[in-house]
Amino acid sequence: MTALEQPLRIRLSADAAAFHAFLLGAKKIWGTSLYRDAARAATELAGQVDDTGELHERLLAGCPTYQVFAWAEHYLQQFKYAGRYGLVPQYEPTAEDVARELDDAQARGPGALRLDPELALPDYYTKTDFHQHPGGIWSDDIDACAYEFGARTPFSVSLASETELHDRLSEIIAGYRPRDVLDLGCGFGKSTFSLKRRLPQARVVGVDLSRPALRLAHLRGVESGLEVDFRQQNAERTSLDDASFDVVTGTMFIHELPAEANRRVFREARRLLRPGGHLVFLDFYLVPGATVGMLFHLGQSDRNNEPFMRDLVGMDLERELLDAGFSRVELAPFEEEDGALANGDGLPAGWRFPWTTITAEV
Numbered sequence: 001m002t003a004l005e006q007p008l009r010i011r012l013s014a015d016a017a018a019f020h021a022f023l024l025g026a027k028k029i030w031g032t033s034l035y036r037d038a039a040r041a042a043t044e045l046a047g048q049v050d051d052t053g054e055l056h057e058r059l060l061a062g063c064p065t066y067q068v069f070a071w072a073e074h075y076l077q078q079f080k081y082a083g084r085y086g087l088v089p090q091y092e093p094t095a096e097d098v099a100r101e102l103d104d105a106q107a108r109g110p111g112a113l114r115l116d117p118e119l120a121l122p123d124y125y126t127k128t129d130f131h132q133h134p135g136g137i138w139s140d141d142i143d144a145c146a147y148e149f150g151a152r153t154p155f156s157v158s159l160a161s162e163t164e165l166h167d168r169l170s171e172i173i174a175g176y177r178p179r180d181v182l183d184l185g186c187g188f189g190k191s192t193f194s195l196k197r198r199l200p201q202a203r204v205v206g207v208d209l210s211r212p213a214l215r216l217a218h219l220r221g222v223e224s225g226l227e228v229d230f231r232q233q234n235a236e237r238t239s240l241d242d243a244s245f246d247v248v249t250g251t252m253f254i255h256e257l258p259a260e261a262n263r264r265v266f267r268e269a270r271r272l273l274r275p276g277g278h279l280v281f282l283d284f285y286l287v288p289g290a291t292v293g294m295l296f297h298l299g300q301s302d303r304n305n306e307p308f309m310r311d312l313v314g315m316d317l318e319r320e321l322l323d324a325g326f327s328r329v330e331l332a333p334f335e336e337e338d339g340a341l342a343n344g345d346g347l348p349a350g351w352r353f354p355w356t357t358i359t360a361e362v
Contacts, residue, residue, distance in 0.1 A: 012090055019085040023076055030072045031351035038069035039347050042292045057295060074303040077132050080150055087146035088134050098141045105219040110227040113218035119232055121209055124258050124308070132305045137210050144212035148188045165355070166194040169251060169282050172357070174198050176278050178246035182207065184235040184265065185253030189217030189228065195249070196226045205229045207238060236264040238272070245272050249280045259311045266324035273362045279326060284309060285317060285356035286333050289347035297354060317358060326360035
């Protein structure tokens with residue numbers, strides 16, 4: 001059985017806690033020694049042929065080291081959310097407590113929560129179980145809670161903390177000295193709250209499609225006393241006023257959109273920004289390691305149920321943003337502070353997403 005230490009603060013059973021500790025330990029091995037062995041095998045195969053990534057994929061199908069890496073990548077993620085000790089089943093017995101606590105917080109401040117029960121969710125959103133999260137994070141309240149808990153797993157073996165990435169991006173945005181900041185695809189507010197803590201005098205608005213995620217984000221804002229305005233809207237076309245923000249940002253958001261949806265998001269961001277405003281996205285785009293690095297990246301897209309990662313790396317983002325009305329587009333690797341990314345185009349020393357800062361000006 002699962003109990004709550006307090007509402008929405010899940011306490012796993014002893015068996016489940018041990019299971020998730022095992023998963024975390026296994027993932028660290030997967031992202032270090034197993035990754036390096038698989039990368040070495042893939043590099044050797046790539047050097048034997050002069051062909052496309054598709055051919056390399058076929059060759060790697062017969063490479064045991066790579067296949068073990070691929071199997072572990074898929075099933076470690078699946079086990080985290082599903083199965084006897086998965087986070088979703090662990091939360092299910094608490095569903096009534098979760099709903100009651102979110103309901104109680106909905107009208108409280110200091111921030112505001114604006115939900116739209118008539119909002120039509122796009123098919124690409126409702127028909128894709130991103131991250132292998134069963135049913136997505138939009139259908140009921142425990143989806144958001146399980147997703148929040150699951151996001152505590154480090155993004156790679158080298159990040160010092162679960163908030164480091166968001167806090168470092170907030171520092172970049174703070175350099176623009178914005179008065180009004182919009183966080184697109186804000187989810188349960190991890191990046192949004194980092195922005196508000198770094199910019200306490202700024203108006204910070206978070207937009208997302210997921211009603212459960214926004215309800216949870218608002219509760220976290222109430223608990224922490226952070227004044228953030230959360231709104232359930234489609235980032236492709238919001239009801240926000242023209243030229244009402246100095247910065248429009250999104251963290252690990254645009255890789256979950258098909259290309260046409262991203263083009264609409266870019267145009268919408270341009271509409272919402274004031275003259276001199278900045279677009280700042282952090283996402284997966286500049287893939288190090290040439291063909292082998294791209295094989296690992298696209299393999300992750302397939303194995304972790306992230307189909308639109310392929311769309312994003314296939315886009316010419318500089319051209320797309322210029323076409324949307326932006327200027328001074330810059331794409332740069334978002335390096336980790338401990339040097340986990342090798343110099344130049346080399347493969348990372350440990351597995352990591354190809355984080356990229358995507359910035360542009362109005």
